[in-house]
Amino acid sequence: MDLGLAGRNAIVCASSRGLGRACAQKLAEAGCTVVINGRDRDHLTTVAIEIAESTCAAVIPVVGDVATAEGQAALLEACPAPDILVNNNAGPPFRDFRELDREAILKGLVANMVAAIELTQTVIDGMRARRFGRIVNITSGSVKMPLPGLDLSSGARAGLTAFMAGVARTVAADGVTINALLPGIFETDRLKAMIAATAERRGVAPDAVAAERLATVPARRLGTPEEFGAVCAFLCSTHAGYITGQSLLIDGGAFPGAF
Incomplete structure (x- = not known):
């Protein structure tokens, strides 16, 4: 299927490994110029070369932490007018909630909620003006089925989900969609x-x-990262313009609910 993305510009946060890398790979295969991101310069450079060689797409590596103003500025300097933004970041490690102090809680909220909001604030009006935009937030299946020990991650990502659900309805008429992907066990x-x-x-x-x-x-x-990346690319495609404000659970059926 032609996703209609040839020539589009995409930023994929935290994309040197795992699900983020898979999303970058699939968007590059669809013909996008892709900005990838990570904090390990050598590894990120290697990944950029690998994706570029396997897809013949332009892949731009940007070293930085997306949770910081400096990291976000570097991404936007590399791609000032993205058509696609995939918000992604590693979550906090397993920890009993009693061990979380204020500093740890705020750090988790910034990494898994605030950073995605800040990047969206920066790019969304340009997307509206161009009448096309796709924002995909990679959250977690724990938003729907919280896991003990991942309370901070679940809470921050659930907050992002609710925040973006309202925003999505305000920009849909301008051809901009905002959705979330909730991975299970990958x-x-x-x-x-x-x-x-x-x-x-x-x-x-x-x-x-x-x-x-x-x-x-x-x-x-x-789950395999490749199949996750394919779903992300579809949500970014021209075929998914009527899907917005949704949280798509990809967990092999683990969540025991009909809705």
Whole structure:
């Protein structure tokens, strides 16, 4: 399917690894010029070369933390007028909520809520003026099904979801859509780290924790970053212009609800 994105400009935050990288890959395959982002310069440069070589697209690496003003400014300097913005950032690690002090709570809110709002504020009027824009917020399945120990991540991402739901309705008439993707259990470095942390805390083998997690997924497998990236690219496409203000859960059927 031609997604109608050839020649579009995209910013994909936190895209040197995992789901963010997969989204950048699929947008590059669709013909976008893609700005990718991470904090490890050498790794980011390698990823940019790999995506460019496999897609023949222009890929621009920008080193920086998207939660900082400096990181956001660097992204927008590389791509002042994006047609697509994919908001993404790593979440806080597993931690009992009693251990969270004010500084940790505010840091989590900035990383997983405030940064996405700030970037959206900056780019949205340009999208409206050009009569085309796609904003995709990568949140988490924990927005709908919170996990103990990920309370800060769940809370910040749920706040972002509610914030953007209202904004989405104010810009839809201008050809701008805002949606969220809620990943369940995907084969990423973050999942491996979470499993390892849980195993250490419980004093069991990581394989046992992984098996327990997998047993909660009706599909009986982990999601792949590639299929997640494909869904993101579709939401950014010309075919998805009538989809806005939605939270799409991609979890292999793990959430036990009809709505």
